[in-house]
Amino acid sequence: MADFEYLSPEGLRSDGRRPQELRVLSCNISHCLQADGSAYLQQGNTRVIATVYGPHDVSRRSEAQHDKAFINCQFSMATFSTSERKKRPTGDKSCLETSLALKKTFEAAILTDTYPHSKIDIFVQILQSDGSDKAVSINAITMALIDAGIPMKDYVCATSVTLINDTPIVDLNYFEERGPGPELIVGTLPKSGKIVFLQVNSRLHIDNMEKVLKEGMNGNQRVHTILDTLIKKHLEKSILT
Amino acid sequence: MADRILSDFEISYIKQGVLADMRSDGRSCRDYRSFELRSGIVSNTSGSAEIKLERTNILVGVKAEIGQPNPLNPNKGRIEFFVDCSALASPKFEGRRGEDLGRNLAHRLSDLYENSNCIDLESLSIIPGQDCWIIYVDALVLEYSGGVLDCLSIAVKGALANTKIPKLTVIGEGEEQEIEISDNPFDSTSIDTNNVPVFVSLSLIGNQFIVDASHEEEACSLCQLSVGVNHKGSICSILKEGAGSFKHRQYNEAISLASEIGVSVIEKITLTNNTAPEKML
Numbered sequence: 001m002a003d004f005e006y007l008s009p010e011g012l013r014s015d016g017r018r019p020q021e022l023r024v025l026s027c028n029i030s031h032c033l034q035a036d037g038s039a040y041l042q043q044g045n046t047r048v049i050a051t052v053y054g055p056h057d058v059s060r061r062s063e064a065q066h067d068k069a070f071i072n073c074q075f076s077m078a079t080f081s082t083s084e085r086k087k088r089p090t091g092d093k094s095c096l097e098t099s100l101a102l103k104k105t106f107e108a109a110i111l112t113d114t115y116p117h118s119k120i121d122i123f124v125q126i127l128q129s130d131g132s133d134k135a136v137s138i139n140a141i142t143m144a145l146i147d148a149g150i151p152m153k154d155y156v157c158a159t160s161v162t163l164i165n166d167t168p169i170v171d172l173n174y175f176e177e178r179g180p181g182p183e184l185i186v187g188t189l190p191k192s193g194k195i196v197f198l199q200v201n202s203r204l205h206i207d208n209m210e211k212v213l214k215e216g217m218n219g220n221q222r223v224h225t226i227l228d229t230l231i232k233k234h235l236e237k238s239i240l241t
Numbered sequence: 242m243a244d245r246i247l248s249d250f251e252i253s254y255i256k257q258g259v260l261a262d263m264r265s266d267g268r269s270c271r272d273y274r275s276f277e278l279r280s281g282i283v284s285n286t287s288g289s290a291e292i293k294l295e296r297t298n299i300l301v302g303v304k305a306e307i308g309q310p311n312p313l314n315p316n317k318g319r320i321e322f323f324v325d326c327s328a329l330a331s332p333k334f335e336g337r338r339g340e341d342l343g344r345n346l347a348h349r350l351s352d353l354y355e356n357s358n359c360i361d362l363e364s365l366s367i368i369p370g371q372d373c374w375i376i377y378v379d380a381l382v383l384e385y386s387g388g389v390l391d392c393l394s395i396a397v398k399g400a401l402a403n404t405k406i407p408k409l410t411v412i413g414e415g416e417e418q419e420i421e422i423s424d425n426p427f428d429s430t431s432i433d434t435n436n437v438p439v440f441v442s443l444s445l446i447g448n449q450f451i452v453d454a455s456h457e458e459e460a461c462s463l464c465q466l467s468v469g470v471n472h473k474g475s476i477c478s479i480l481k482e483g484a485g486s487f488k489h490r491q492y493n494e495a496i497s498l499a500s501e502i503g504v505s506v507i508e509k510i511t512l513t514n515n516t517a518p519e520k521m522l
Contacts, residue, residue, distance in 0.1 A: 032329060032384050033296055045284060049383065051329045059332075074328050074335060079379040080286045080302025089325045089381075091337065121335070123328040125381070127300065128283050 006164045006179055014175055015044075022159070022171045022219060025139075025226050029147050029234045037148020041140035044173060045130035050140035052148040054120040063119055068112035070119045073103035075137060077126040083174075089125075098134055105138060105187055105197040111151040120150060131173040132160040138187050138197060139223060146231055155227055158187035158197060159219035161212050163204070168215035186216035190224035193217065245460040252461045259446045264458070270451040273502055274388075278395060278513045280403035288404025292396040295455065298384035299392050301400040303376060305407075307420070310366065310373040318365020318373040320354055322347040323380070324393065330385035343382075346393055349440075349480070350378075353394070353469045357477035359436040360401075367409055368418050374406060376432070387456035390467055394440040395510060401437065402514045405429035438471040438478075439506055441499040445487055450495040452502050466495055470503025472511075 007013060017023070023044030031040035035051035042048075055069055063070045075098040076090035086092075106122065122144070124137045138158035145152060160172045162181035169176060177183060182204040187197030195217075204212065247255075258264045268274070276294040283289040286302040310317060324346040326339030334342070354360065365374040378397055382389065408423045408430055444454040444462035454462060463485025469478035476496060487495075 032298070034330070034384050034386065038329075047283075049329055053332045072335075076325075076327060078300070078302065078381050079323060079325065079377075080283060080289070080304055080381075083285055085304045085306065085377055085379075089327065121328075121332045123332075123335070125327055125329050125383075127381075128285050130285075 004175070004179075006176060006181075007167060007169070011167075013169065015173060019167050019169045020215060020218070022222055022226075023173070025223070027140075027143055027227070027230050029143055029230070035144075035148075037144045037146070037150070039140050039143035039147055041136060041143060043132065043136045043139070043171070045128060046126070046132060046136045047128040048124060048126055048133075048136050048140040050122065050124045050137065050144040052120065052122055052141075052144045052150065054148070055115040055118040055150070056121075058117065058119045064117050067116055069110070069115035071103055071107050071110065071112065071122065072119060073099050073106065073122040073124070075099040075102055075124050075126075077129060077133070081126045081129045098137070101134070101197065101199070102137060102141065105156060106141060106145070108196040109142075109152050109154065109156045109189060110145065111153065114151055129174070131175075131177040132171055132185075134158070134197075134199070135160045135171075135185050135187070139227065143227060143231070154189035154191045155224050156187050156196060157190055157220040157223040157227065158185060159216050159223060160185045161216040161219065163208055163212055166208075168212050170215055170219040182212075184212050184216060186213060186220065188217055188220045190221050245456050247457060247460050251457065255458055255461050256447050259449050259451055259458075264451070264455075266455065270449055271498060271502070273453045273506065274455075276392070276395065276509075278399050278510060280399050280514065287406060288400050288402075290396045290399035290403055292392045292399070294388055294392050294453075296384050296386040297388055297392050298382075299389070299396045300381045300383055301393075301396040302379050302381070303400045303404045304379070305404065306375050306377060307367065307372055308375040310370065312370075314362070315370035316366045317362040318367075318375065319362070320351070320360065320376045320378060322350045322354075322378050322397075324350070324382065325380065326382045326385065330382050334382075334385075339382075346380075346390060349390060349467070350393065350397060353438060353440065353478050357436070357438050357469060357471065359434075359438060359471065359477070361433060364433075365406075367420060368411060371418070372420060376401075376404070387459050388442065388453055390440045391442050391453065391506075394438070394469075395506065398434055398437045398439055398507075398510055399514060401432050402434040402510075404432050406432065436471055438469040439503055439510070440467050441470055441503045441506065442467045443495050443499055445483075445485055445491075448491070450487075450491060450498065452498065466492075466499070468496060468499035468503070470500050470507075472504065472507045474500040474504045476500060 464483035
C-alpha cells in the first residue's frame with residue numbers, strides 16, 4: 001500500500017476527483033414515512049439513513065430535564081455495510097463512541113430549550129460504508145431533523161479532511177481514510193462558522209492544522225449549499241403536491 | 242411484534258370489512274398487496290435486495306465468506322441468517338430491544354431453509370472437512386408495519402438469487418490443498434434459488450383467514466398461520482402463532498389458499514429478478 005498513489009502528478013485523486021472536490025451528494029428526504037423525520041443520504045458510495053422520532057414523552061423519568069429536551073442518539077452500521085462483515089450492527093465500542101459524539105453535536109445545534117421534559121430520538125444507520133461515515137451521518141441527521149421540523153440554530157454540515165503531500169484533501173473515501181495522512185472531521189454551523197464537531201485521528205502538525213481546518217470549513221460551506229438547495233426543492237415539491 | 246393500539250370501533254370496522262370481503266384498503270381477503278423488489282443495491286455485498294411493501298421496508302445483504310464446515314456435515318457449506326430490527330423502524334427497537342424479535346425471525350428463516358433442503362449446500366463445499374462457503378444472510382428491517390416475515394422471505398430469496406460467489410480452484414492434493422481465487426471479479430457462480438420457498442402468512446380475523454394482513458389487521462387478528470410455500474406450491478413448513486384457535490375445515494382452506502398465493506408471489510419474484518435493472522436505492 002506504501003506506493004499507492006493518493007494524488008497523481010496531475011493533482012487528481014484515485015477516484016478522479018480534485019483535492020477539494022466533494023463526492024456527489026444526493027438525498028431523499030422523508031424516506032421512511034413512519035418516522036417523524038427521516039432522510040436517506042448518499043455521498044459517493046457511502047449511504048446512510050437517519051430517522052428522527054419526537055419530540056415526544058420521555059420513556060424513563062430520569063431522562064426528563066426541566067429546562068431542555070433530552071436528545072438520544074444511536075449510531076449503527078448494518079452488518080453488511082463494510083467490506084468485512086460486522087458481527088453486530090450496534091453496541092460495539094466505536095458505535096457507542098460515535099453515538100455519543102453525534103449526541104453532543106446535535107445538542108449544540110438543536111434549540112433544546114424549546115421542548116422541556118421531552119425527548120428527541122435520533123437513529124442513524126450506515127447501509128454502505130465507503131469512508132467519512134461520521135461526516136455523512138451528521139449531514140443525514142441534519143436533513144432528518146429539518147424534515148421533522150425540529151428548530152435548530154443552523155444546518156450542521158460536516159466533512160472529513162486529510163493531508164497528503166501537504167495538500168489538504170476533502171471528503172475522503174475508504175482508501176483515503178485508511179491512508180497514511182491524519183484524518184480531521186469537522187462539523188460546523190455554516191452561517192456563523194462555529195465548530196460543533198471536531199475530531200482528529202492520528203498526528204497532525206500544528207502548522208498544518210490551520211490549513212486543514214480551513215479546507216474542512218470550506219467543504220462544509222459547499223455541503224451547506226447543496227443541502228440547502230435539496231431542502232428547498234423538497235419543500236417546493238411538497239407544497240405543489 | 243411492534244404493537245399497534247386500535248380502538249374497539251376500528252377493530253369492529255376491520256372485522257366487518259373482512260366479513261364483507263372488502264378490506265379497508267379495498268382488497269378482498271385473498272388479495273396480496275403489490276410489492277417492489279430491487280436487487281443488487283449494496284455494492285459491498287455479494288448480493289443484496291430491498292423490498293418495499295406498503296410501509297414495510299427490508300434490506301437484505303448477503304456476504305459469502307470462506308470458513309470451516311460444521312464437523313457433522315464436513316462436505317456441506319452453511320447459510321447463516323441474521324435479522325436486525327433496527328431502531329430506525331421504531332424507537333421500541335432501540336438498543337438491544339429489537340434483538341428478540343430479530344432472533345425469532347432469523348430462526349424461522351433458517352428453519353425454513355434447513356427443512357426444505359432448497360439450497361444445494363454441497364455445492365458450497367470447497368475442500369470437504371476443511372473449507373466451505375458460509376453464506377451470511379443479513380437482513381435489516383428499515384420500516385416495520387405488517388407482513389414482516391413474508392417480506393423477509395421474499396427479500397432473502399431475491400438477494401440469494403442476486404448473489405455471486407467467486408469461482409475457486411483447488412490446487413494440490415491430500416493434506417496440502419490450497420485455494421486460489423480467480424483474478425477476474427466477474428468469474429463467479431450463482432446460487433440456485435429455484436426451490437427456495439417463501440412465507441405466506443394468513444391471519445385469522447373473525448372466522449376468516451386473510452392474506453397479507455396490514456399492520457392494523459395484524460393487531461386485531463388472534464392467530465396467524467405462516468406457511469412456507471415453494472414454486473411448485475408444495476408446503477415446506479407450517480407454524481401457527483398467536484393465542485386464537487381455528488377449525489379443521491378452515492385449516493384446509495387456508496393451506497390451499499397459501500399454496501396458491503405462494504406460487505404467484507414466487508412467480509413475481511422470478512419475473513423481477515429476470516427483468517430488474519440493477520438500480521440504486
